[in-house]
Structures are given as C-alpha cells and as structure tokens.
Amino acid sequence: MDLLIAGGTQFVGRHIVETALKRGHKVTLLNRGQSGQGLFPGVERLTADRTVDVSVVKGRKFDSCIDVSGYFHRHVRMLAEAVKATVPHFCFVSTISVYADWRPSPAIDESFDVATTETPDHEVRDGKDYGALKVLAENAAKAVYGEGTLIVRPGLIVGPGDHTNRFTYWPTRLHAGGEVLAPGPKERLVQFIDVRDLANFILDMVEKKAGGTYNATGPATKMSMGDMLDQIQKAIGSNAKLTWVEPKVLTDGDVKPYTEMPLWLPESEKRPLFASISNAKAIAAGLRYRPFAETAKDTLAWWKGEKNPPKGTALTREKESALLAKAKK
Numbered sequence: 001m002d003l004l005i006a007g008g009t010q011f012v013g014r015h016i017v018e019t020a021l022k023r024g025h026k027v028t029l030l031n032r033g034q035s036g037q038g039l040f041p042g043v044e045r046l047t048a049d050r051t052v053d054v055s056v057v058k059g060r061k062f063d064s065c066i067d068v069s070g071y072f073h074r075h076v077r078m079l080a081e082a083v084k085a086t087v088p089h090f091c092f093v094s095t096i097s098v099y100a101d102w103r104p105s106p107a108i109d110e111s112f113d114v115a116t117t118e119t120p121d122h123e124v125r126d127g128k129d130y131g132a133l134k135v136l137a138e139n140a141a142k143a144v145y146g147e148g149t150l151i152v153r154p155g156l157i158v159g160p161g162d163h164t165n166r167f168t169y170w171p172t173r174l175h176a177g178g179e180v181l182a183p184g185p186k187e188r189l190v191q192f193i194d195v196r197d198l199a200n201f202i203l204d205m206v207e208k209k210a211g212g213t214y215n216a217t218g219p220a221t222k223m224s225m226g227d228m229l230d231q232i233q234k235a236i237g238s239n240a241k242l243t244w245v246e247p248k249v250l251t252d253g254d255v256k257p258y259t260e261m262p263l264w265l266p267e268s269e270k271r272p273l274f275a276s277i278s279n280a281k282a283i284a285a286g287l288r289y290r291p292f293a294e295t296a297k298d299t300l301a302w303w304k305g306e307k308n309p310p311k312g313t314a315l316t317r318e319k320e321s322a323l324l325a326k327a328k329k
C-alpha cells in the first residue's frame with residue numbers, strides 16, 4: 001500500500017512507519033522535519049507545519065492517511081479535507097483519555113460517554129482538556145471521512161522508544177535493584193499496550209480499509225500492579241526487594257499520580273478501578289499481544305542502549321527513599 005503518515009518520527013508514529021516498511025508498504029511522511037532527522041533514508045518527507053498549511057499533500061494519491069500527530073480539530077479537519085479527494089481512507093490515532101470518566105462498571109467500551117470542553121479552540125499542547133480536544137479531533141476526521149473513518153483509541157503506550165518514562169521506570173528501577181517502593185494496593189489493575197502491538201493493529205486495520213472506533217489497550221487478560229512487577233522481575237532477572245506502600249503515603253507525600261508514580265492512580269469517585277477500558281472490540285477485530293516478558297526485556301534493553309537515557313517525570317531515588325522511610329514510621 002501507499003501510505004501517508006502525518007507525524008512518524010518520534011515514538012508511536014515511528015513504530016508505525018517501521019512496521020509499515022517491514023510489511024513492504026510505501027511510506028510518505030508529513031511533518032516539519034524537526035524530529036528524527038536521518039531516520040528512514042529513502043522515505044519521502046513532505047515538509048509542512050500542519051497547524052498552518054498542509055497544501056503540500058493536495059493532489060497526492062495514497063491508499064490511506066494515518067494521522068498520528070493530530071491533537072486539535074482544526075488541524076485534523078485541515079489535513080482530512082486536503083487529502084479527501086485523492087486518499088480513500090483516513091485513520092486517526094486518538095486516546096482512551098476521550099472518555100468522560102473511568103467508572104468501572106460497565107467496562108468502558110467505545111460507546112461510553114466522552115469528555116467535553118468549554119474551550120474547543122484551545123490549541124496549545126499543555127495537557128488541558130487533552131481528551132475532550134481529541135474527541136473534537138475525532139469528530140473533525142469523521143465530518144470529512146464519515147463512518148468509514150478509522151479511529152484508534154490507545155491506552156498508555158509503552159515499549160522501546162518511550163521517552164516519557166511512564167512504564168520504562170519499572171523495568172529500569174527493578175533492574176537497578178535494592179529496595180523498591182511498590183505503590184499499593186497490589187491488586188489494583190493496570191492497562192497499557194506495547195507500541196509494536198499497537199502499530200501492528202493499526203496497520204492490520206488500515207490494510208483492510210476498516211472504519212469504526214476501537215479502544216486499543218492491553219493486556220489481553222487482567223493484570224494487577226503486583227502481577228506486573230512480579231512479571232517484570234522474572235523477565236529481566238531482577239532481585240530487587242519490593243516494599244508495598246499504602247496509597248495514603250503517596251497522596252500525603254504529594255506524589256503525582258501516573259507521571260511521578262508510573263501506572264499508579266489513587267482511587268477516586270471517577271476512577272475507582274482505573275483499568276476498566278474494554279478492549280474486546282479490538283481483540284475481536286484482530287488486536288494481538290506479544291508476551292509481556294518481551295515488552296519488559298526489550299524496553300530495558302532499549303533504555304540501556306540510549307546515550308542519554310530519558311528520565312521523564314518519574315520518581316527520583318531520593319524521593320523514593322524518603323517515602324519508604326515515612327511508610328515505615
């Protein structure tokens with residue numbers, strides 16, 4: 001296939017491009033040419049700031065356009081309208097953050113209520129109303145491509161190349177060893193998807209020219225924080241000692257959920273369980289998961305190979321020690 005990928009040079013898009021090339025597709029990239037210079041030699045790059053003008057794609061024929069880098073409705077509509085006449089299929093990469101809240105019951109499927117915003121024209125990547133703005137961006141794609149638009153809503157995306165340290169923290173921290181703060185409760189469920197499984201799913205769906213909306217997160221069966229840490233330890237051969245800490249120690253210690261303590265969120269009315277996103281529709285459509293041990297090992301191997309391994313926003317060792325000391329008082 002002949003694919004236009006809007007983005008493609010950082011993390012999620014980069015894996016989609018790598019997978020597409022491995023599958024023998026022809027890829028053309030649309031981005032500003034600022035990130036990932038030197039990546040994908042031989043792949044055509046159309047240079048444009050998509051927030052300003054995407055006329056560079058007009059008249060170009062592709063089998064599908066995969067928009068990985070759209071956050072705001074105006075930009076997504078502008079791209080969709082620019083390619084509509086010559087590109088029959090459009091895929092928009094969205095997020096599970098579109099949901100109005102994360103109530104656990106029933107599991108959140110694709111028909112669940114979505115978030116709204118009072119500032120629909122906010123166009124700054126500062127996280128404000130991220131999910132609600134992605135809803136509007138989804139709608140912009142659908143306004144142009146109709147029900148045949150493919151919308152993929154991933155959960156936390158993890159694996160080699162993830163610079164945010166939101167999952168990478170765990171394999172690297174467990175690899176470093178010693179006493180490791182484990183955020184309780186141990187039974188609390190976690191959800192995430194390996195970026196390579198996501199890339200495969202997106203391309204499988206694009207190859208079928210599928211439309212519709214799909215939550216794309218994992219794992220296939222329920223995994224608790226306890227299971228996850230145990231399985232990472234086994235996969236990477238870590239002898240770290242886990243000390244489980246009550247959530248109150250973290251909330252009192254002003255630990256920022258999720259970003260500072262990866263994959264941990266305190267209970268709240270809006271998200272009593274957190275991992276309540278249903279992936280049934282995507283699994284029925286063909287989403288498959290690699291063994292989790294592979295995700296853990298490969299993420300650690302990638303991080304070890306980086307010249308400047310990303311620190312992200314995760315907990316520092318100093319803060320971890322202070323919290324462990326508090327927990328023992």
Ligand SMILES: NC(=O)c1ccc[n+]([C@@H]2O[C@H](COP(=O)([O-])OP(=O)(O)OC[C@H]3O[C@@H](n4cnc5c(N)ncnc54)[C@H](OP(=O)(O)O)[C@@H]3O)[C@@H](O)[C@H]2O)c1
Nearest residue numbers: 007008009010011012013014031032033034035050069157
């Ligand atoms: N990470 C997660 O856990 C997670 C979870 C759910 C959903 N998502 C979704 O996954 C996507 C994230 O993908 P990624 O950032 O890893 O994708 P990526 O496609 O690998 O990287 C972002 C691309 O956007 C391009 N870009 C940035 N600003 C641009 C502009 N103004 N005009 C044209 N191109 C521009 C960048 O190139 P230049 O800098 O050269 O322009 C780069 O190629 C987002 O849609 C996000 O909502 C992520």
